[in-house]
Amino acid sequence: MTALLEATDLVKHFPASRNLFGRPTSFVRAVDGVSFHVEAGETLALVGESGCGKSTVSRLVLRLIEPDAGSVRFEGRDLLALDANELRAFRRQAQIIFQDPYASLNPRMTVGQILGEPLALHELVPPNARRARIEELLRLVGLEPRFARRYPHEFSGGQRQRIAIARALAVEPKLIICDEPVSALDVSIRSQILNLLRDLQDRLGLSYIFVSHDLAVVKHIADRVAVMNLGGIVETAETDALFAAPLHPYSRALLSAIPVPKPQAKRARIILQGEMPSALNPPSGCRFHTRCPFTVERCRLEVPELRQEQRHGTGHAINHAVACHRVGELPPAEAVVPSDGGFSPVLEKLVAAFSHPVEAAAVAGVNKVSTSGGAEAEGRER
Numbered sequence: 001m002t003a004l005l006e007a008t009d010l011v012k013h014f015p016a017s018r019n020l021f022g023r024p025t026s027f028v029r030a031v032d033g034v035s036f037h038v039e040a041g042e043t044l045a046l047v048g049e050s051g052c053g054k055s056t057v058s059r060l061v062l063r064l065i066e067p068d069a070g071s072v073r074f075e076g077r078d079l080l081a082l083d084a085n086e087l088r089a090f091r092r093q094a095q096i097i098f099q100d101p102y103a104s105l106n107p108r109m110t111v112g113q114i115l116g117e118p119l120a121l122h123e124l125v126p127p128n129a130r131r132a133r134i135e136e137l138l139r140l141v142g143l144e145p146r147f148a149r150r151y152p153h154e155f156s157g158g159q160r161q162r163i164a165i166a167r168a169l170a171v172e173p174k175l176i177i178c179d180e181p182v183s184a185l186d187v188s189i190r191s192q193i194l195n196l197l198r199d200l201q202d203r204l205g206l207s208y209i210f211v212s213h214d215l216a217v218v219k220h221i222a223d224r225v226a227v228m229n230l231g232g233i234v235e236t237a238e239t240d241a242l243f244a245a246p247l248h249p250y251s252r253a254l255l256s257a258i259p260v261p262k263p264q265a266k267r268a269r270i271i272l273q274g275e276m277p278s279a280l281n282p283p284s285g286c287r288f289h290t291r292c293p294f295t296v297e298r299c300r301l302e303v304p305e306l307r308q309e310q311r312h313g314t315g316h317a318i319n320h321a322v323a324c325h326r327v328g329e330l331p332p333a334e335a336v337v338p339s340d341g342g343f344s345p346v347l348e349k350l351v352a353a354f355s356h357p358v359e360a361a362a363v364a365g366v367n368k369v370s371t372s373g374g375a376e377a378e379g380r381e382r
């Protein structure tokens, strides 16, 4: 079976400075050889610190920007080879929602116009059926149909994100890239939006690429996780496996949220000032070596490749790949989040929010889902 989406060796460098003649003299290596795939109906999370290239990967995958190298295949077709018409057809299949829905919703258009636009553009429903379709979309994301006459500023943040999701759904996509979709929302509203996304996935068979720097959120939404550091993927694993035993030193640091010990405190200061790892001037070899407690000479020299890990004893590949020269020699990885519940306070809060699902009636059919939770609970937030 071909994957829904397959990205291979994507590279994107942005010019950071130019000389007198306009020639770039330095580059931000935002994405530097990234490969991954997404299966139908699956959620792949892209996690990593701010600036590691997550949004750039998202835009490359949708061909909103062109890669310097690498390829993206959607249902086996090479996106870079599409002509204008084919690209337009592809845009129906893959949508994106952003952290700040207000910035992506035209303030001068009513919600009805916002949702009607893609329907008209892609000629999805005849004009006389559009109104009904718009109302159906609003119900689908838990908003009242009468909201179609209102403007984006009349809604709370969570409701605006629901509108953005409805607009993405209008074209009946197969893939939605969610770029930090809940990062700007209150914790309580967050879980409602995440529940809505999961629920829509179950019912519509959607695939998501879920971009986030927040691991608590990722743990609850993703099937698989790809951990990014400075423009590269350092580890990919099933979500449970990653949280049970992160292997890459960077993933361990990220997951435990313990600051990575800086080697030789004083000198480290100097090193950090001079060579603060950035995508503008990334470290040689393993890009994590300047912050890694396990660095040896080889890490400074050789770029480690993402390799499948073998599970000890069985010899089976376990769908867990790591890019680290020393992975076999590291101390055993510890579970970051015990499965019996000893979560950190932040996780606890989120888990609590999850255990009071808004929509007990997910079974109640297409138009009923999350109607109650969404609109009313968020009404309080305004």
Ligand SMILES: Nc1ncnc2c1ncn2[C@@H]1O[C@H](COP(=O)(O)OP(=O)(O)O)[C@@H](O)[C@H]1O
Residues within 6 Å of the ligand: 014, 015, 028, 029, 030, 048, 049, 050, 051, 052, 053, 054, 055, 056, 057, 279, 280
């Ligand atoms: N259009 C651009 N021009 C120049 N640099 C960019 C551009 N877009 C992103 N970058 C740089 O690329 C790196 C990765 O950015 P981004 O993909 O937005 O990271 P993330 O989403 O993980 O925070 C950052 O250093 C950022 O400053």
Ligand SMILES: [Mg+2]
Residues within 6 Å of the ligand: 054, 055, 056, 179
């Ligand atoms: Mg981003």
